[in-house]
Amino acid sequence: MSSVAAASPLPTPEPVETASVDALPAIPPWKRSWFWCAPGEAMTLGWILGLHVLAVVGLIFLPLPTLPVLGVAFLLIFLGGLGTTVCYHRSLAHKAVVLHPVVEQILILFAVLNGSGKPHTWVAMHRLHHANSDGEGDISSPRHGGFWWAHLRWLWQADQSRSARFAYDIESPRYRFWSPAQMPLLALSLFGGLMWPGVHPIDVLTAALWIGPIRLLWALHTQCLVNSVCHLGTMDPEHGSSRNLWWLTLAHIGQGENWHANHHLRQVDPRLGYGWQLDLGWWTIKGLSMLGLAHKVRDPLHRRDPMGTAPA
Numbered sequence: 001m002s003s004v005a006a007a008s009p010l011p012t013p014e015p016v017e018t019a020s021v022d023a024l025p026a027i028p029p030w031k032r033s034w035f036w037c038a039p040g041e042a043m044t045l046g047w048i049l050g051l052h053v054l055a056v057v058g059l060i061f062l063p064l065p066t067l068p069v070l071g072v073a074f075l076l077i078f079l080g081g082l083g084t085t086v087c088y089h090r091s092l093a094h095k096a097v098v099l100h101p102v103v104e105q106i107l108i109l110f111a112v113l114n115g116s117g118k119p120h121t122w123v124a125m126h127r128l129h130h131a132n133s134d135g136e137g138d139i140s141s142p143r144h145g146g147f148w149w150a151h152l153r154w155l156w157q158a159d160q161s162r163s164a165r166f167a168y169d170i171e172s173p174r175y176r177f178w179s180p181a182q183m184p185l186l187a188l189s190l191f192g193g194l195m196w197p198g199v200h201p202i203d204v205l206t207a208a209l210w211i212g213p214i215r216l217l218w219a220l221h222t223q224c225l226v227n228s229v230c231h232l233g234t235m236d237p238e239h240g241s242s243r244n245l246w247w248l249t250l251a252h253i254g255q256g257e258n259w260h261a262n263h264h265l266r267q268v269d270p271r272l273g274y275g276w277q278l279d280l281g282w283w284t285i286k287g288l289s290m291l292g293l294a295h296k297v298r299d300p301l302h303r304r305d306p307m308g309t310a311p312a
């Protein structure tokens with residue numbers, strides 16, 4: 001079975017009123033205090049602060065997890081990373097591949113458990129990033145907000161309502177289901193380690209902290225590095241400020257998101273790394289395609305932008 005199919009037309013985005021998308025409030029959010037929250041985003045700040053506190057406590061007082069605990073944490077990070085890069089990013093946001101619905105739902109589950117949020121929000125924010133890349137409408141650009149804005153602050157300070165129309169095609173019940181499911185799943189993800197079958201309470205607490213907040217904090221920062229350090233390059237007419245960072249390969253477990261300049265150059269390319277650039281996300285798509293669990297895989301190196309605009 002062929003693993004690569006010809007590119008199919010993408011759905012045409014709803015007309016977007018440029019002025020309303022790009023309009024910014026009188027005080028740009030990156031000029032506010034770090035603890036100011038956009039409407040409805042206070043819980044996001046609380047979640048991120050809570051993760052840091054719990055993870056630091058765990059790293060100081062219980063710094064030596066067992067290998068099985070590390071293995072479970074690694075597995076959740078690996079599957080969650082695939083959920084984000086293969087399902088959220090390459091499939092849902094850019095339509096570079098169509099996944100079997102069961103595979104898609106499993107990958108969404110692991111992405112949510114990894115703290116990547118629900119699919120509708122992730123896709124909307126990501127398309128907004130591409131549509132306004134490096135411009136003022138780019139809600140996660142370090143060019144106007146600096147490193148910490150791009151790395152974390154935009155998560156609770158950016159007006160996310162501006163992005164809603166960018167995910168008009170992620171509205172069906174199988175995607176909307178994840179909105180009410182997100183909170184209980186995050187609670188399970190954070191505290192599920194308390195069910196670790198340890199005899200001594202310290203063993204259980206160690207497992208809970210490493211499988212919960214320490215894992216989630218690692219997942220958060222490694223994902224956020226794509227928006228921050230991968231966009232600190234010099235401006236280029238073809239791929240903007242994005243850049244490929246080989247040294248992030250380890251942090252991203254070789255799943256490919258660190259080849260970010262490649263991605264901005266060819267946004268609907270299902271492949272992010274080429275040649276020696278390890279891209280396990282691409283190999284996962286290839287494997288799923290061979291098993292008949294992924295189809296309509298776009299031609300690698302195909303230069304088209306799903307938003308109908310040229311890369312910034």
Ligand SMILES: [Zn+2]
Pocket residue numbers: 129226227231242260264
């Ligand atoms: Zn980018």
Ligand SMILES: [Zn+2]
Pocket residue numbers: 089093094126130263267
């Ligand atoms: Zn993208």
